[in-house]
Amino acid sequence: MKALTAKTIIGCSLALVCLFGLAQASTGQTKRFLVVIDAGHGGWDPGATGYYGTQEKDISLNIARFIRLLGLYDDEISIVLTRSEDIYIPHRERTGLANRLRADLFVSIHANAHPRHAAANGIEVLVHDDRSLPTYPQNRALALLLQKRLTRALGVTDRGIKHQTLFIRWAEMPAVLIEVGFLTNPTEELKLRSFLYQWTVAQVIFTTIKEYLRSTTAR
Numbered sequence: 190m191k192a193l194t195a196k197t198i199i200g201c202s203l204a205l206v207c208l209f210g211l212a213q214a215s216t217g218q219t220k221r222f223l224v225v226i227d228a229g230h231g232g233w234d235p236g237a238t239g240y241y242g243t244q245e246k247d248i249s250l251n252i253a254r255f256i257r258l259l260g261l262y263d264d265e266i267s268i269v270l271t272r273s274e275d276i277y278i279p280h281r282e283r284t285g286l287a288n289r290l291r292a293d294l295f296v297s298i299h300a301n302a303h304p305r306h307a308a309a310n311g312i313e314v315l316v317h318d319d320r321s322l323p324t325y326p327q328n329r330a331l332a333l334l335l336q337k338r339l340t341r342a343l344g345v346t347d348r349g350i351k352h353q354t355l356f357i358r359w360a361e362m363p364a365v366l367i368e369v370g371f372l373t374n375p376t377e378e379l380k381l382r383s384f385l386y387q388w389t390v391a392q393v394i395f396t397t398i399k400e401y402l403r404s405t406t407a408r
């Protein structure tokens with residue numbers, strides 16, 4: 190009888206945990222905004238590698254995970270990651286996920302490398318270089334805001350926003366790619382390796398995304 194009671198208690202507890210989980214999940218779906226965060230590279234593709242051996246895929250994943258964590262405690266924004274572990278996902282699938290979910294924004298996180306100048310440092314936010322893209326004005330507006338907020342908050346070099354041919358053009362919503370710093374600069378690499386710095390970068394990205402989304406719905 191005692192064993193049965195214990196089993197019943199465990200069963201009830203599990204049911205409650207499941208129900209709580211479902212309630213949490215449904216709360217998430219009713220949030221105002223959905224943002225897809227893409228941790229660049231992954232798996233067989235390490236991206237850039239720093240002087241101390243830091244790999245871009247790890248920095249981008251840590252920052253993406255921190256952003257997801259911030260989303261868990263936010264009433265307005267749900268965060269979905271294109272990858273939450275060390276795996277490679279083709280670019281088409283990354284933007285495809287955002288399109289399927291009808292996300293409000295797509296933000297890809299990367300770290301930079303300069304093949305010749307170890308002194309190169311600072312932040313760049315990139316947009317796809319095509320004025321005919323329907324989201325081009327929004328892409329630029331979001332990139333400029335992120336560039337401003339990130340460089341001011343982190344006190345790093347403002348390299349300005351850049352226009353390049355990028356896979357983010359396949360996203361049907363505003364999309365930017367953030368280069369959070371240079372792994373080929375040993376000083377910047379050491380900063381980027383620190384969890385505290387990654388957390389700060391994540392916080393600035395999250396609050397800026399929120400500021401941007403609120404401003405677009407306020408118009």
Ligand SMILES: [Zn+2]
Pocket residue numbers: 229230236237245299300
């Ligand atoms: Zn990259």
